[in-house]
Amino acid sequence: MSDDNARSTDDAGKAGPAKGPEDSGDNADNGSSGNGHGGSTGSTGSTGNAGEATHAENGRPDDGAPPDGDADTDDGAPELTGRQRLVAAVWPPRVTRAQLTVAVLLFVLGLGLAIQVRSTSEGGPLRGARQEDLVRILDELDDRSARLQGEKQRLEGQQRELENSSDQAEEARKQTQQKARQLGVLAGTVGAEGPGLHITVRDPGGAVEADMLLDTIQELRAAGAEAIEVNNVRVVASSYLQGATDVRIDGHAVSPPYRFEVIGEPKDLEPALNIPGGVVQTLEKEQAAVEVSRSEKITVDALRSTKRPDYARSSQ
Structure with a gap:
C-alpha cells in the first residue's frame, strides 16, 4: 500500500508543473485520502516531501512557484553591463550650443595643428638630399656670397668715386666762379x-x-x-x-x-x-x-x- 501511494504521489508531483491549478485539487484529494487512511497519510506526506526534494534537485520549480519568465517580469529589466550603461549615458547625445561651439573650435584648432605639423615634417627640398649634394650646395652659396661681397665693395668704391668727383666738381665750380669774379673785377665787368x-x-x-x-x-x-x-x-x-x-x-x-x-x-x-x-x-x-x-x-x-x-x- 505504501509503495502504491508513493508512486501515485510521485506521479502527481511530476504532473504538477504542467497542470498548475489542477495540482491543488489533486493535493486536496491526496490530503483527503490521507485523512481517510490515518497513519498512511503521514507516509504519503513524507513520500510527497521526498518527491518535492527530487524536483528541487532537478532544478524544477516547486508547486505554486511561477515560471522563470514570470520571475523576470516581476523583478523588472535585467541588470545592464558596464559597457551598456556607458552607451546609455552618451547615446542619444544631448548637445548644447556651447558644447557645439567648443567642439567646432577644437576641430578647427586640431586641423590647424595637423596642417602645421605636416608642413613642418615635410621640410624643404633639401630634406632628402645626400650629404655630397648638401656640401656642393653649401660651396655654391659660399661662392655666391663672396661674389656678392665683391660686387658690394666695387659699388661702394664707385659711390666714393662719384662722391669725390661730385665734391671735386663742386669745388671746381666754386673756384671757377671765384676766378670769374676776380677776372670780372680786373676786366671791369663786375x-x-x-x-x-x-x-x-x-x-x-x-x-x-x-x-x-x-x-x-x-x-x-x-x-x-x-x-x-x-x-x-x-x-x-x-x-x-x-x-x-x-x-x-x-x-x-x-x-x-x-x-x-x-x-x-x-x-x-x-x-x-x-x-x-x-x-x-x-x-x-x-x-x-x-x-x-x-x-x-x-x-x-x-x-x-x-x-x-x-x-x-x-x-x-
Whole structure:
C-alpha cells in the first residue's frame, strides 16, 4: 500500500508543473485520502516531501512557484553591463550650443595643428638630399656670397668715386666762379669793394694833362691796385687816356677835380704815391693839389661792357 501511494504521489508531483491549478485539487484529494487512511497519510506526506526534494534537485520549480519568465517580469529589466550603461549615458547625445561651439573650435584648432605639423615634417627640398649634394650646395652659396661681397665693395668704391668727383666738381665750380669774379673785377665787368684810397687831384690852372693822370694810374697798378675808378669811369688794362686840356678816358671826357677810387692795400698804395719824385710831387709842381686818404671800404661800381675779342679764343 505504501509503495502504491508513493508512486501515485510521485506521479502527481511530476504532473504538477504542467497542470498548475489542477495540482491543488489533486493535493486536496491526496490530503483527503490521507485523512481517510490515518497513519498512511503521514507516509504519503513524507513520500510527497521526498518527491518535492527530487524536483528541487532537478532544478524544477516547486508547486505554486511561477515560471522563470514570470520571475523576470516581476523583478523588472535585467541588470545592464558596464559597457551598456556607458552607451546609455552618451547615446542619444544631448548637445548644447556651447558644447557645439567648443567642439567646432577644437576641430578647427586640431586641423590647424595637423596642417602645421605636416608642413613642418615635410621640410624643404633639401630634406632628402645626400650629404655630397648638401656640401656642393653649401660651396655654391659660399661662392655666391663672396661674389656678392665683391660686387658690394666695387659699388661702394664707385659711390666714393662719384662722391669725390661730385665734391671735386663742386669745388671746381666754386673756384671757377671765384676766378670769374676776380677776372670780372680786373676786366671791369663786375663791381668791387674793399679797403683802399680816396685820391682827389685839384687842378685850378688846368695844367694837369692826360699823361700825368696816366702816370698816376700806372703807379697805383704797380703798387697793387686791383680796381680803379676815375670820375665814374672804370679804368682797366685796356683803358687809354687822351687830350691835353680836355682829358678823355676810353672816350669819356673827364674834368677836374679828378677823383680816384682805388681798391688795394692802403699801406702799399699810399707810399707809392709819396715817394720822392713820384706822382704827388710831379702834380704839385704843376700847381695841382693832391689829397690822399685811406678807407676800409672803397666801392668801385662803374662797369664796362663786355667786349668779345675778334681773334683771341680760349685754348681749353
